Amino acid sequence: MAEPLRHKPTFLRRATGTRELRRQPLFTGLSWVVLLLLYAPIVILIVFSFNDNRSVVRWTEFSLRWYAAALDNGDIRHAAVISIQVAATATVISTMIATMAALATTRGGGFFGRSAAIALINQPLMIPEIVTAIATLAFFSMLRQLTGLSGLGWLILAHTVFCIPFAFMPVRARLADMSETFETAAADLYATPWQAFRHVTLPLLMPGILAGAMLAFVVSLDDVIITLLVAGPGETTLPIYILGQIRRGVTPEVNAVSTVLIVLTVAMVAMTFLLQRNRK
Amino acid sequence: MIDVRHVTKKFGEGATAVMALEDVSLIIPEGSFFTLLGPSGCGKTTLLRLIAGFELPSEGEIRLDGDSIGHLPPHKRPVNTVFQNYALFPHMSVARNIGFGLEMLKRPKTEIAATIEEMLDLVQLGAFAARRVDQLSGGQQQRVALARALAPRPKVLLLDEPLSALDLKLRKGMQSELKRLQAETGITFVFVTHDQSEALAMSDQIAVMSAGAVQQVGTPEDIYTAPQSRFVADFIGDTNIVTGELLGYDGPMAQIRFGEGRSLSVKTASATLVPGPVHVALRPETITICDAASDAALLIGTVRDATYFGAGSQMSIRLEDGTEIQAQVDRPSPAGTLVGLNCDSAMLQVLAD
Amino acid sequence: MADIVQQPATGSQNLQQAVQARAKAKRRVRLFLLLPALGIIGIFGLAPLSIALIYSFLEPGTYGGVEWSFSTDAYVQFLFERDIFDDTLGFNSAYLQIFGRSFGLAILTMCGTLMLGFPVAYFIAARPPEQRNAWLFAITLPFWTNLLIRTYSMLLIVRDEGFINLALMKLGVIGAPMQMLYTDGAVLAGLVYSYLPFMILPIYASLEKFDFALLEAGHDLYASRIQVFRHIIIPISRPGIVAGCALVLIPALGAYITPELLGGGKKLMIGNLIAMQFGSGRNWPFGSAAALILMAVVLIALLLSLRAGAEKENRHG
Numbered sequence: 001m002a003e004p005l006r007h008k009p010t011f012l013r014r015a016t017g018t019r020e021l022r023r024q025p026l027f028t029g030l031s032w033v034v035l036l037l038l039y040a041p042i043v044i045l046i047v048f049s050f051n052d053n054r055s056v057v058r059w060t061e062f063s064l065r066w067y068a069a070a071l072d073n074g075d076i077r078h079a080a081v082i083s084i085q086v087a088a089t090a091t092v093i094s095t096m097i098a099t100m101a102a103l104a105t106t107r108g109g110g111f112f113g114r115s116a117a118i119a120l121i122n123q124p125l126m127i128p129e130i131v132t133a134i135a136t137l138a139f140f141s142m143l144r145q146l147t148g149l150s151g152l153g154w155l156i157l158a159h160t161v162f163c164i165p166f167a168f169m170p171v172r173a174r175l176a177d178m179s180e181t182f183e184t185a186a187a188d189l190y191a192t193p194w195q196a197f198r199h200v201t202l203p204l205l206m207p208g209i210l211a212g213a214m215l216a217f218v219v220s221l222d223d224v225i226i227t228l229l230v231a232g233p234g235e236t237t238l239p240i241y242i243l244g245q246i247r248r249g250v251t252p253e254v255n256a257v258s259t260v261l262i263v264l265t266v267a268m269v270a271m272t273f274l275l276q277r278n279r280k
Numbered sequence: 281m282i283d284v285r286h287v288t289k290k291f292g293e294g295a296t297a298v299m300a301l302e303d304v305s306l307i308i309p310e311g312s313f314f315t316l317l318g319p320s321g322c323g324k325t326t327l328l329r330l331i332a333g334f335e336l337p338s339e340g341e342i343r344l345d346g347d348s349i350g351h352l353p354p355h356k357r358p359v360n361t362v363f364q365n366y367a368l369f370p371h372m373s374v375a376r377n378i379g380f381g382l383e384m385l386k387r388p389k390t391e392i393a394a395t396i397e398e399m400l401d402l403v404q405l406g407a408f409a410a411r412r413v414d415q416l417s418g419g420q421q422q423r424v425a426l427a428r429a430l431a432p433r434p435k436v437l438l439l440d441e442p443l444s445a446l447d448l449k450l451r452k453g454m455q456s457e458l459k460r461l462q463a464e465t466g467i468t469f470v471f472v473t474h475d476q477s478e479a480l481a482m483s484d485q486i487a488v489m490s491a492g493a494v495q496q497v498g499t500p501e502d503i504y505t506a507p508q509s510r511f512v513a514d515f516i517g518d519t520n521i522v523t524g525e526l527l528g529y530d531g532p533m534a535q536i537r538f539g540e541g542r543s544l545s546v547k548t549a550s551a552t553l554v555p556g557p558v559h560v561a562l563r564p565e566t567i568t569i570c571d572a573a574s575d576a577a578l579l580i581g582t583v584r585d586a587t588y589f590g591a592g593s594q595m596s597i598r599l600e601d602g603t604e605i606q607a608q609v610d611r612p613s614p615a616g617t618l619v620g621l622n623c624d625s626a627m628l629q630v631l632a633d
Numbered sequence: 634m635a636d637i638v639q640q641p642a643t644g645s646q647n648l649q650q651a652v653q654a655r656a657k658a659k660r661r662v663r664l665f666l667l668l669p670a671l672g673i674i675g676i677f678g679l680a681p682l683s684i685a686l687i688y689s690f691l692e693p694g695t696y697g698g699v700e701w702s703f704s705t706d707a708y709v710q711f712l713f714e715r716d717i718f719d720d721t722l723g724f725n726s727a728y729l730q731i732f733g734r735s736f737g738l739a740i741l742t743m744c745g746t747l748m749l750g751f752p753v754a755y756f757i758a759a760r761p762p763e764q765r766n767a768w769l770f771a772i773t774l775p776f777w778t779n780l781l782i783r784t785y786s787m788l789l790i791v792r793d794e795g796f797i798n799l800a801l802m803k804l805g806v807i808g809a810p811m812q813m814l815y816t817d818g819a820v821l822a823g824l825v826y827s828y829l830p831f832m833i834l835p836i837y838a839s840l841e842k843f844d845f846a847l848l849e850a851g852h853d854l855y856a857s858r859i860q861v862f863r864h865i866i867i868p869i870s871r872p873g874i875v876a877g878c879a880l881v882l883i884p885a886l887g888a889y890i891t892p893e894l895l896g897g898g899k900k901l902m903i904g905n906l907i908a909m910q911f912g913s914g915r916n917w918p919f920g921s922a923a924a925l926i927l928m929a930v931v932l933i934a935l936l937l938s939l940r941a942g943a944e945k946e947n948r949h950g
Contacts, residue, residue: 024755034753041826100669128884128931132678134921185369199380199383200369204371224889225904239779242781339648
């Protein structure tokens with residue numbers, strides 16, 4: 001009933017009671033304050049990354065010197081390379097695996113144990129990260145000793161595990177929204193199951209897969225706790241580097257690196273958001 | 281020719297199993313416009329999906345031109361479907377949609393291009409080849425769906441309530457369009473609908489279905505004028521069902537009497553009914569009104585009311601045994617009058633149940 | 634025509650084979666698609682938890698790791714302290730206090746996010762549809778940016794030379810910087826700031842489909858603004874509130890970064906306690922035990938929230 005009212009011209013809206021009743025003036029003000037509080041710290045951080053001064057509170061002049069310093073810092077460059085290696089690999093693997101699992105749980109009807117399978121896939125989301133982190137550390141240190149293997153592979157594996165549910169969500173949502181008639185129509189038009197997947201399901205699913213991949217990438221790129229405990233020596237990612245620096249004290253160089261990370265994340269999330277909005 | 285033999289389809293297992301089709305046998309002649317007609321849940325769409333291969337029958341056999349196809353997956357059957365919501369691939373152009381079947385069959389590109397051209401002409405969408413399907417109107421999408429299903433030149437075209445998403449005016453146009461396409465291509469059309477007027481207007485033959493079984497197969501005229509059962513009589517058009525007394529049989533005809541009236545020779549759906557009360561179908565437009573006292577009166581009743589509908593009036597009459605019947609007349613009698621009802625006995629039909 | 638008599642038999646044989654072949658192919662494809670996900674999460678998600686369970690019943694190694702002998706010390710240690718000299722157990726509330734503080738802060742965080750989040754969720758749901766997406770985007774965006782960086786940006790504001798102190802000093806309200814950093818208040822503010830979107834989103838989801846004409850109906854039946862709120866809006870958003878509380882409580886209980894940076898290692902929470910046992914503290918069994926206790930608490934909270942959600946369905950069903 002409220003639906004048609006929303007589309008009335010403004011002068012008519014004012015006359016209708018529903019608009020007035022639903023408005024809680026206090027809530028409106030509070031919402032804007034909350035929005036301000038959510039963004040203020042981040043904005044301050046970003047602004048002072050461009051400050052030509054060691055201080056992170058007193059503004060003197062616009063400068064890119066902290067970005068230059070960060071770029072010049074070998075540790076930061078190394079950390080960035082590690083971060084991207086881990087995030088990219090974990091994203092590719094987890095997105096593939098999550099897409100396969102999403103297909104199995106949405107296509108071809110229900111089956112015994114489906115909700116159990118979905119619950120297992122979402123398991124990493126239901127346990128506090130610190131618990132996952134120490135459990136993985138204990139398990140991996142045991143495996144490292146047993147196999148004698150070391151290297152970035154372990155960290156990538158740990159990231160892959162918690163990236164899977166994040167990649168799984170948008171792919172599964174997209175598949176659930178997608179009518180199975182398209183695959184049926186393809187089969188009717190002489191497409192083998194593989195052809196139907198290749199020419200119909202996969203292209204239609206692509207926005208969901210991209211969204212899943214971006215979420216996985218962002219989550220991996222941002223991870224602190226699991227990386228902190230699982231990473232071996234020399235496997236410092238950007239967030240771990242930043243954490244180390246913050247513990248030592250506040251520097252604008254950290255602001256610069258943080259800003260780069262924020263911009264990267266925001267760009268990816270915004271793209272995901274647009275992809276999902278345009279899926280109609 | 282499609283030969284459906286003793287096909288049963290059960291969904292689910294054990295106590296919760298639903299019987300969608302029960303021992304259905306049917307012959308669909310080659311090159312005909314064949315309609316599966318029935319209310320929702322009667323099994324008509326299930327039968328269509330079994331012919332297409334989207335489901336496998338629980339029992340029975342489906343043959344196409346003598347070859348058993350009931351066990352084949354859909355992509356191995358020379359049968360194409362026009363889906364209820366068209367199911368056009370939204371990420372492909374109109375042309376690629378139409379060429380999709382041939383592309384999957386790995387036909388040469390030149391042949392595919394030529395066929396697309398030909399199909400676009402056939403459905404009069406020549407200018408739309410490069411369009412995306414979501415830029416088309418409902419009627420245009422319908423044509424693309426038809427062209428896409430016809431492009432691989434299937435032996436049979438299955439149409440699953442394809443007109444139900446269109447508005448009334450467009451639907452009338454598409455009805456004649458479909459008839460034309462069927463005549464031009466000579467392909468067997470199997471058309472599923474719940475709309476009896478659509479079925480009567482388009483079909484060469486109709487199979488009326490109910491509760492997972494075929495009730496009657498015949499030409500539209502057969503189905504309309506000689507319904508076999510109460511269900512068919514009720515479902516097709518407006519029908520009055522009155523009770524008469526079966527006196528006996530005279531060759532293929534049944535001898536019927538209403539009340540104390542004279543005996544009539546009437547077509548019958550069954551030659552094995554026991555003498556006594558039987559149900560007789562009587563179409564409203566075949567009834568004429570006469571004087572209650574006249575010899576012509578087969579039935580006598582009181583006029584309840586009349587509704588004007590333009591081409592005439594619909595009169596509601598209550599018979600002496602309480603049955604309410606409808607009659608279409610030019611000039612209605614005033615409510616409360618006692619009237620006699622007459623009808624050409626060739627228009628009556630004794631029902632099997 | 635002669636073979637027609639025989640064909641039905643072969644036909645039904647084919648059919649049986651086809652039905653079986655289709656079902657088998659379906660199962661195979663499903664298994665192929667599911668195995669990697671279930672395998673990886675099963676092995677690298679679940680197995681570590683069992684290892685942690687085993688570790689919690691072992692003795693700590695001298696330089697981290699474990700000694701393979703059974704012991705319940707890790708659990709005993711929570712409440713009691715072993716006297717170094719006479720080996721007797723004395724009650725020790727230090728760890729219990731950390732747990733208590735964690736619960737207290739987590740519950741306060743939950744209340745804080747609810748008080749701020751509910752009005753925001755309601756406000757968004759009452760927006761015209763074209764504005765809702767923009768608001769949702771604005772609310773979720775900070776959530777996707779790094780928690781560490783967000784906490785760091787909080788730190789920039791509340792520390793002694795931070796923005797608040799600087800502003801207040803400039804205005805002459807205070808003469809010397811207020812100590813805000815490394816207090817429970819700072820940790821609480823940081824937690825509320827971090828987890829607010831978790832509260833807003835589920836409440837919004839439960840209000841999204843709400844027909845605001847119901848408010849009119851309520852007022853028409855002589856309900857006051859507050860009555861409408863209590864009897865219509867709150868019950869409808871209840872599933873969202875329950876889900877939001879669970880979504881905030883769980884990560885808040887296990888928080889690590891926020892108390893680490895804003896509590897400065899003085900105001901410990903369980904997360905820090907656990908992490909310490911795998912770092913400088915070097916008591917893996919005790920860390921495992923603490924982690925499992927935390928997990929048990931979280932699971933109980935999850936079950937309770939599921940029950941609370943289900944209760945609502947029953948009442949309306």
